[in-house]
Amino acid sequence: MYVVIMLWVVGRAIQVAARVDKDVKKEFEDLPEDFIFYLGVGPAGPYMVVGKNEKGKVKFMGMNPSGKNISLRLTIKTMEAAIQVFTFQESTCVAFARERFVADGELPQALGIVRVLNRIETLLLPKIVTKLAVKRYPKWSELNPVRKYLTRIAVYLGIVTG
Secondary structure: OHHHHHHHHHHHHHHHHHHHOHHHHHHHHOOOOOOEEEEEEOOOOOEEEEEEOOOOOEEEOOOOOOOOOOOEEEEEOOHHHHHHHHOOOOOHHHHHHOOOEEEEOOHHHHHHHHHHHHHHHHHHOOHHHHHHHOOOOOOHHHHOHHHHHHHHHHHHHHHHHO
16 A cells, blocks of 8 residues: 555656656656656556656656556566665665666666656655665755755645645
8 A cells, every 4th residue: 555655646746846847847858749657566566657648748647557558667576676665775776776677668768767756756755865765865955945845845735736
């Protein structure tokens, strides 16, 4: 249940961050117009589906990848590995390096989504936890606290309100 909730929160956070955070927006601008990806746990889920709609806006498309034209599949191999990633015992980058993820799609797109996930973790989590979850803590939050907190507030509100 924890992983399901985390996937839902991350999916909604990506949708909001693509509107309010210039780095997340840039990553999605570099992806094809019909791009849809899922992040899930193998072999049978749960999943989170995010992609661009027909207007080019990034949308959280729910928890079911069935019937969607998926461009990139990111699958965490086991529930145990998912728990490690979503409890921030292991960063996304380290999990990729230890082959706990399977990426089915274009490598540049997968790396872009990993950068988005790292950015989302930075926006959602306090610095002390984020440092465990990402390879490098971004300098933007140390240089511009106003940007950091306004973006965080927008993401938190967007998760709740949609």
